[in-house]
Amino acid sequence: MLVGPEGLELREDVWLGVSLVGPNVRYPDHRHLPEETYLVMSPGDFRQGRNEWVHVANGETFYNPKSIVHAMRSSDRPLLVFWALKE
Structure with missing residues (x-):
């Protein structure tokens, strides 16, 4: 987390961060109140939920409405995403 309640800049209204997921790793199902967008x-x-997995390419975005269960996974290469959550 770069910006947010535990970030380098302390804020409550917006959270910004980056995640690097190693090859062939599934980040577990989770949910949170703020809506979220991945770059x-x-x-x-x-x-999202029990829906099918959606492949997202370089430079595309993926949106999660607030409180929805969601997950991500990498392929044989690491997955790098920037994320933003807004209260």
């Missing part, structure tokens, strides 16, 4: 810097797969 995908390397290809990966994203899922």
